[in-house]
Amino acid sequence: MHTPDETHDPALRSWVESANGHANFPIQNLPFGVFERDGRRSGGVAIGDQIVDLSAVTVGGVLSSLAADAARLGSGPVLNPLLAAGRAPARELRQQLSVALAVDAPEQVREQLRAALVPQADVTLVRPVAIGAFTDFLSSYDHTRRMGNGTMPPAFAHLPIAYNSRATSVVVSGTAIRRPNGQIALDGTPAFQPEPMLDFELELGAFVAAGNAFGEPVDIAAANDMLFGYCLVNDWSARAIQFFEMQPLGPFLSKSFATTISPWIVTVDALAPFRAPLRRPDAIAGPPSHLSDADDLANGALEVRLEAAIRTGHGETVVTRTHARYNVWTFGQMLAHHTSNGCNLMPGDLLASGTISGPADENRACLAELTERGTVPIRIAGDEERTFLNDGDEVVFRAHAERDGYVTIGFGECRGTVLPALT
Amino acid sequence: MHTPDETHDPALRSWVESANGHANFPIQNLPFGVFERDGRRSGGVAIGDQIVDLSAVTVGGVLSSLAADAARLGSGPVLNPLLAAGRAPARELRQQLSVALAVDAPEQVREQLRAALVPQADVTLVRPVAIGAFTDFLSSYDHTRRMGNGTMPPAFAHLPIAYNSRATSVVVSGTAIRRPNGQIALDGTPAFQPEPMLDFELELGAFVAAGNAFGEPVDIAAANDMLFGYCLVNDWSARAIQFFEMQPLGPFLSKSFATTISPWIVTVDALAPFRAPLRRPDAIAGPPSHLSDADDLANGALEVRLEAAIRTGHGETVVTRTHARYNVWTFGQMLAHHTSNGCNLMPGDLLASGTISGPADENRACLAELTERGTVPIRIAGDEERTFLNDGDEVVFRAHAERDGYVTIGFGECRGTVLPALT
Numbered sequence: 001m002h003t004p005d006e007t008h009d010p011a012l013r014s015w016v017e018s019a020n021g022h023a024n025f026p027i028q029n030l031p032f033g034v035f036e037r038d039g040r041r042s043g044g045v046a047i048g049d050q051i052v053d054l055s056a057v058t059v060g061g062v063l064s065s066l067a068a069d070a071a072r073l074g075s076g077p078v079l080n081p082l083l084a085a086g087r088a089p090a091r092e093l094r095q096q097l098s099v100a101l102a103v104d105a106p107e108q109v110r111e112q113l114r115a116a117l118v119p120q121a122d123v124t125l126v127r128p129v130a131i132g133a134f135t136d137f138l139s140s141y142d143h144t145r146r147m148g149n150g151t152m153p154p155a156f157a158h159l160p161i162a163y164n165s166r167a168t169s170v171v172v173s174g175t176a177i178r179r180p181n182g183q184i185a186l187d188g189t190p191a192f193q194p195e196p197m198l199d200f201e202l203e204l205g206a207f208v209a210a211g212n213a214f215g216e217p218v219d220i221a222a223a224n225d226m227l228f229g230y231c232l233v234n235d236w237s238a239r240a241i242q243f244f245e246m247q248p249l250g251p252f253l254s255k256s257f258a259t260t261i262s263p264w265i266v267t268v269d270a271l272a273p274f275r276a277p278l279r280r281p282d283a284i285a286g287p288p289s290h291l292s293d294a295d296d297l298a299n300g301a302l303e304v305r306l307e308a309a310i311r312t313g314h315g316e317t318v319v320t321r322t323h324a325r326y327n328v329w330t331f332g333q334m335l336a337h338h339t340s341n342g343c344n345l346m347p348g349d350l351l352a353s354g355t356i357s358g359p360a361d362e363n364r365a366c367l368a369e370l371t372e373r374g375t376v377p378i379r380i381a382g383d384e385e386r387t388f389l390n391d392g393d394e395v396v397f398r399a400h401a402e403r404d405g406y407v408t409i410g411f412g413e414c415r416g417t418v419l420p421a422l423t
Numbered sequence: 424m425h426t427p428d429e430t431h432d433p434a435l436r437s438w439v440e441s442a443n444g445h446a447n448f449p450i451q452n453l454p455f456g457v458f459e460r461d462g463r464r465s466g467g468v469a470i471g472d473q474i475v476d477l478s479a480v481t482v483g484g485v486l487s488s489l490a491a492d493a494a495r496l497g498s499g500p501v502l503n504p505l506l507a508a509g510r511a512p513a514r515e516l517r518q519q520l521s522v523a524l525a526v527d528a529p530e531q532v533r534e535q536l537r538a539a540l541v542p543q544a545d546v547t548l549v550r551p552v553a554i555g556a557f558t559d560f561l562s563s564y565d566h567t568r569r570m571g572n573g574t575m576p577p578a579f580a581h582l583p584i585a586y587n588s589r590a591t592s593v594v595v596s597g598t599a600i601r602r603p604n605g606q607i608a609l610d611g612t613p614a615f616q617p618e619p620m621l622d623f624e625l626e627l628g629a630f631v632a633a634g635n636a637f638g639e640p641v642d643i644a645a646a647n648d649m650l651f652g653y654c655l656v657n658d659w660s661a662r663a664i665q666f667f668e669m670q671p672l673g674p675f676l677s678k679s680f681a682t683t684i685s686p687w688i689v690t691v692d693a694l695a696p697f698r699a700p701l702r703r704p705d706a707i708a709g710p711p712s713h714l715s716d717a718d719d720l721a722n723g724a725l726e727v728r729l730e731a732a733i734r735t736g737h738g739e740t741v742v743t744r745t746h747a748r749y750n751v752w753t754f755g756q757m758l759a760h761h762t763s764n765g766c767n768l769m770p771g772d773l774l775a776s777g778t779i780s781g782p783a784d785e786n787r788a789c790l791a792e793l794t795e796r797g798t799v800p801i802r803i804a805g806d807e808e809r810t811f812l813n814d815g816d817e818v819v820f821r822a823h824a825e826r827d828g829y830v831t832i833g834f835g836e837c838r839g840t841v842l843p844a845l846t
Binding site: 132133138148153154155158159161162163164165166167168169171178180181182183185190192214215217238241244245246247248249250251252253254256257258288289290337338340341342343344345346422 | 555561571576581582588589590592594603604637638640661669671674675680711761763766
């Protein structure tokens with residue numbers, strides 16, 4: 001199910017020259033996104049610095065009928081129809097594009113596909129999916145431990161703790177993020193004011209493909225096949241608002257002002273070589289039996305390296321280097337847990353991992369951890385200090401799937417610049 | 424803005440005979456819903472035991488152009504287009520239907536409207552709105568006090584505490600509710616099993632009309648005008664799942680298995696005579712200034728009496744009698760708070776009040792309160808006892824807006840029967 005195939009062959013090269021050696025989008029990746037040009041939106045597949053316009057390739061005649069179906073479903077202003085069809089059509093399309101974009105493709109095929117290429121520099125990437133629901137999980141042991149000052153929530157080891165977050169305010173990379181106003185009681189007296197402790201959280205997200213019916217749980221053995229692909233998620237967090245509001249119902253306004261996602265969806269199929277066994281620290285119990293599946297436990301984790309940087313007028317400083325294998329729950333487990341009570345998921349629902357922190361100091365994946373809740377500043381370019389984000393700071397996330405013997409593939413960037421609060 | 428007008432005249436009677444003296448749907452109400460007949464869905468307006476089919480009335484020619492617009496927007500399978508147009512078109516339609524359904528309407532008008540009438544008994548009422556997001560608040564002081572064993576959350580008096588709940592599993596009255604399975608640790612050892620403490624929560628919900636843009640808060644003075652109307656909400660709760668999962672991110676699977684709403688939306692306009700000043704117990708601070716608006720404080724509360732009953736083979740027992748004025752936050756305050764960080768609401772978003780409990784024992788609006796977390800059983804018909812819900816129990820909510828000098832209007836019923844857990 002997650003076996004590498006000819007599309008992952010490290011020897012594979014593309015006639016789209018920019019793809020060869022590309023840090024994110026070599027021919028071994030082929031992620032899906034949506035772009036806008038001249039006011040029209042269409043789905044596309046990234047290859048090097050180009051995009052295969054799925055609304056143009058459908059008339060090219062180079063695809064099998066299932067792959068052409070996929071291109072048609074992906075040619076609209078959102079990818080939901082493609083996701084709703086499940087993984088098979090998109091997998092077939094990716095396989096055929098891999099063949100058609102390879103250096104040994106016949107000239108006739110190249111010619112037809114060349115006509116469907118659009119330079120990424122000429123378009124605007126937009127939110128690829130109409131996200132009906134966005135659920136954020138808590139899957140890093142070290143993030144949870146640090147945020148709880150060493151105290152672990154009773155359920156942490158037994159289930160992937162989660163909350164419903166806000167889907168309407170999920171925006172695409174590049175959207176400016178307004179610092180929220182909110183009620184804050186740092187000195188004990190609540191006042192409505194600009195958030196002083198604005199933070200990022202470095203996460204991975206997964207999009208649900210076909211969904212499940214109301215009242216019908218998804219077995220853990222079937223859960224991974226319901227995921228379409230992955231993106232980067234910046235779960236912007238207003239810490240002072242959060243600390244005041246979250247008893248007893250959890251975070252609300254501290255998260256719902258904005259969440260940023262990267263524009264490209266790296267498919268489950270592209271990530272097949274980068275699956276790994278789930279690892280958990282000895283300090284916590286193993287997953288419960290209804291969330292334990294042999295294949296998921298052996299292959300449900302992801303070999304994905306992530307970093308977060310803060311960019312100012314003085315340049316960029318990487319402040320976090322971490323790895324998806326620090327998550328103690330797989331996305332399959334998150335999905336199975338989410339539906340275990342009969343809750344129905346829909347195509348395009350976004351599940352996010354929660355902050356991916358690891359045990360080392362450099363693995364701390366939000367400023368609240370990096371600065372010990374604002375008490376220990378970090379140093380960034382230009383000899384400046386930060387405890388939390390300043391207006392004008394840009395936060396940049398990057399991630400790459402890496403493994404010996406395979407070509408590295410990337411997620412592109414997830415960026416957002418902080419605007420001053422409304423007055 | 425909320426001034427009673429000729430549509431609330433207690434002397435008004437309808438030529439639809441069943442409306443006169445009707446407990447819920449006299450001519451003074453005229454709520455909106457969606458019904459299904461022969462596989463086709465259409466919006467409608469309840470009058471007595473009949474429905475005015477909005478897809479039939481649009482061609483009747485009895486309406487002004489704005490009201491005809493409203494009827495057209497409300498004639499589809501969901502009311503979202505009508506809500507998205509804001510309150511004005513629906514208000515105009517309600518006013519004109521009030522005239523056209525009154526006993527002194529000309530025979531020609533009656534004839535045209537009679538052709539659009541459908542008996543409620545002949546159709547299925549369905550979920551009236553495609554709900555993109557569902558937010559549940561905590562606005563009863565007494566519910567919060569009892570559930571916290573006397574300890575109030577620090578923010579309770581200062582903001583309407585809330586969480587994002589799950590919109591996809593909001594179902595219409597009459598849908599059977601499957602008892603969820605989940606991880607439970609009542610004796611300290613977590614196990615995946617059927618929920619033993621299945622509960623109801625008696626709430627009111629409000630539907631958002633036109634919504635607001637990303638990054639643009641709604642001022643409290645404008646918040647009430649963004650609400651379209653109200654329904655009953657049963658926020659089914661799996662208490663044992665809830666107690667285990669909710670640290671630190673709040674309730675998740677304990678709520679997301681199902682939420683039931685009543686099928687009719689009682690408009691803000693119909694409720695104009697039933698507005699009242701906001702009251703709060705002396706024990707808590709007043710609302711903060713950014714959530715304080717003179718009109719909202721004077722008229723933002725609702726004169727709505729509510730009851731919850733449990734129905735078994737032995738008959739029905741009313742177990743809760745309460746009142747919407749026990750809420751210490753208005754729906755206007757909830758909406759203004761929700762958007763105060765820039766979060767964008769969409770037409771059809773559902774805001775629910777949280778469990779509407781009051782100070783007296785009979786005002787306890789969920790079983791966890793009524794039975795002191797299952798330690799003190801209540802007695803129901805057939806000499807049976809309940810701590811929490813049994814399989815086969817039906818929960819029935821009813822509510823009526825009442826005030827001296829006005830005709831009482833009702834919300835209809837919100838029902839759901841408990842099915843056994845999946846094995």
